[in-house]
Amino acid sequence: MRTLKNAIFFLALTLSTDSFLFAQSQSQMTDEMVVRQKEGMLFKASKLTSPQQEILEVVGLGMPSFTVSNMADGTQDSYSHSLRVTYSLQINGGRAGFQVVFYGLNDKIPYAVAQEGNLTSVFMPYQVHEHLKGRIEQALAARRKVQLKINLLPSGLREATWVIN
Numbered sequence: 001m002r003t004l005k006n007a008i009f010f011l012a013l014t015l016s017t018d019s020f021l022f023a024q025s026q027s028q029m030t031d032e033m034v035v036r037q038k039e040g041m042l043f044k045a046s047k048l049t050s051p052q053q054e055i056l057e058v059v060g061l062g063m064p065s066f067t068v069s070n071m072a073d074g075t076q077d078s079y080s081h082s083l084r085v086t087y088s089l090q091i092n093g094g095r096a097g098f099q100v101v102f103y104g105l106n107d108k109i110p111y112a113v114a115q116e117g118n119l120t121s122v123f124m125p126y127q128v129h130e131h132l133k134g135r136i137e138q139a140l141a142a143r144r145k146v147q148l149k150i151n152l153l154p155s156g157l158r159e160a161t162w163v164i165n
Helices: 002-040 126-141
Strands: 052-061 065-069 082-091 098-103 113-116 119-125 146-152 158-164
Touching: 052 126, 082 126, 098 126, 113 146, 113 158, 119 126, 119 146, 126 146, 126 158
Parallel strands: 098 119
Antiparallel strands: 052 082, 052 146, 065 082, 082 098, 113 119, 146 158
């Protein structure tokens, strides 16, 4: 009987020790994963507390601004140049502070939609510049509706959708 009690006690001790070690290793893995995730982050992501959605009626494009730039620091990256073409957006009702920015191949843009102060920028790849600009201008000339839908979610999703009727 005593041997049976010792065996049960030993089994219970072994199981609880294994459970403790498993839980501890899971905790360490989780901590390591958080550290690795933070090390891989290139910028501090801004999170919203509630979803934001705006539907803007675009009534015109401003004059374009063409910008080229590079970081001449003497490294190989000095030979990489960025191109940006920016249009201010004229919004129905006279609202200001919206622009569309077409960025070049070498640009790395962290947000599809960025808000800084009173300025909201929608970033689009330069490859769609001529097509999108042409479609917007055609629709506006034909007095058709052009909308820009902006969705910002607490999950980090930032989305801009052009609706051209």
